Amino acid sequence: MLDQNLFINDYEETKRRLTRKRVPVEQIEEIRQAVLDRKTLVGEVDGLRAEVNEKSKQVGVLYQQGRKDEAEELKASVPELKKKLEAKEKEYKEVDDKRLQLLLRVPNLPDDDCPDGFTEDCNVVVRMEGYNESDYEGKEYKPHWEIGEELGVLDAERAAKLSGSMFALLRGDGARLHRALIQFALSINGDRNEEIIPPHFVRPEMMMGTGTLPKFADDAYRFRDDDLWAIPTGEVPLTNLHAGEILSIEELPKRYMAYTVCFRREAGSAGKETRGMQRLHEFHKVELVRLCTPETVKDEYELLISDAERPLKLLGLPYRVLDLCGGDVTFSSTRVHDLEVYSPGTKSWLEVSSIGIFSDFQTRRGNSRFRRSEKDKPELLHSLNGSGLAAPRVWAAVVEHGYQPDGSIRIPEVLVPFMGGQTEIRRS
């Protein structure tokens, strides 16, 4: 959520930046008006409440002095005042609720460093790592689902039998490779990130805290009987870990990583680039989250991007780094870099990490704060996150790149220790 004062104190600038995310001007104006109206009404309500409080206090004093008649008289004069107060309160609540609902649905301001544009065509490829187009010319690559089926390590048919489309079932060495990837990612990122195993079901406030609710409710799974939501990413519990707390500056930055299962309904994306391990309702991921001061957020961002790149580099997978344009930057973020690994089997780039800065957008919702010193007022933390390793897509890339002419899959060297020394996958 944005600071509502931006709509009053820095209106033109806020409008300019929101327009980059295609927020209609009318909507921005509506918020400004709601914020202003609320401010007026707060003053009026507070004034009336003060009057009621004062009179009630007097009633008490009069009773204690035994001046009962005067007390009764004063008491009788309150209901009229309260009627006025209640009417005003009702008006206030309506405006306040409108203001909140509007604010909750407005995206974060894009950073001016984001490239211009509104669609993904405007995203800028900043770097290519380990990719040469010529490497793939004249060669035939199989998609991972074919290889997986051939070797008996990916069983799409049974996954569908059990759960439907967009679910995967790995078996044997395929499952082992998947586990190795997770272990690998956790172990290389363990140097500066504290490992967390969070709950996978969270309260609605937590989904609200990351900006997933209310806007993206249709994309998540909800347990209706318990009013809990299945996390779509480890970002949700990690970002909210310190919700409602005030941390001291010495504890910062907080650098967390969590291996979790992620649950996504993927409403509306059925049939679209969903074969194999590309898009699943349920997948495993190592997520990295940072909470820090506003001053250090840019440095943390660079560090986070490099952390997210580490596994790809070490695995020897070709990937590219995208700087997302203002219009394509996600709802809660100010700046986003995507990492996309090249999938020769599908001749496409698969997004394997989206690293974003959220400024105080998420932490304002969750009220996660820090204090510079005992004398200073609490300030909102800044949050960032990115995938440390999105297992299915990296699994797909490893399988496609490692596929050998003899029908086996070569295991990247760095993974061998996590595979118990196994260097290849063959049909058993």
Place this chain on the structure above:
RNA sequence: GGAGAGGUGGCCGAGCGGUUUAAGGCGCACGCUUGGAAAGCGUGUGUAGGCUUAUACCCUACCGAGGGUUCGAAUCCCUCCCUCUCCGCCA
């Protein structure tokens, strides 16, 4: 799942319908004192919003959360959440 107890400021803990603008203590900060320190004494010590040049004053809200009763609620009523103890169940 059943029975019971309880959630009050950074912490402990009183209050159970009206000078509570939340007692008292601990902790913390500043000052006095001292050669220096401890002790002692004094002062201060939350969050958010409103009004303001102002982190001053004043006003409003907050005693787990949300509703309700009342002129007035930390205190009474209802719903929910959480913690603890015992029983049951269970990997």
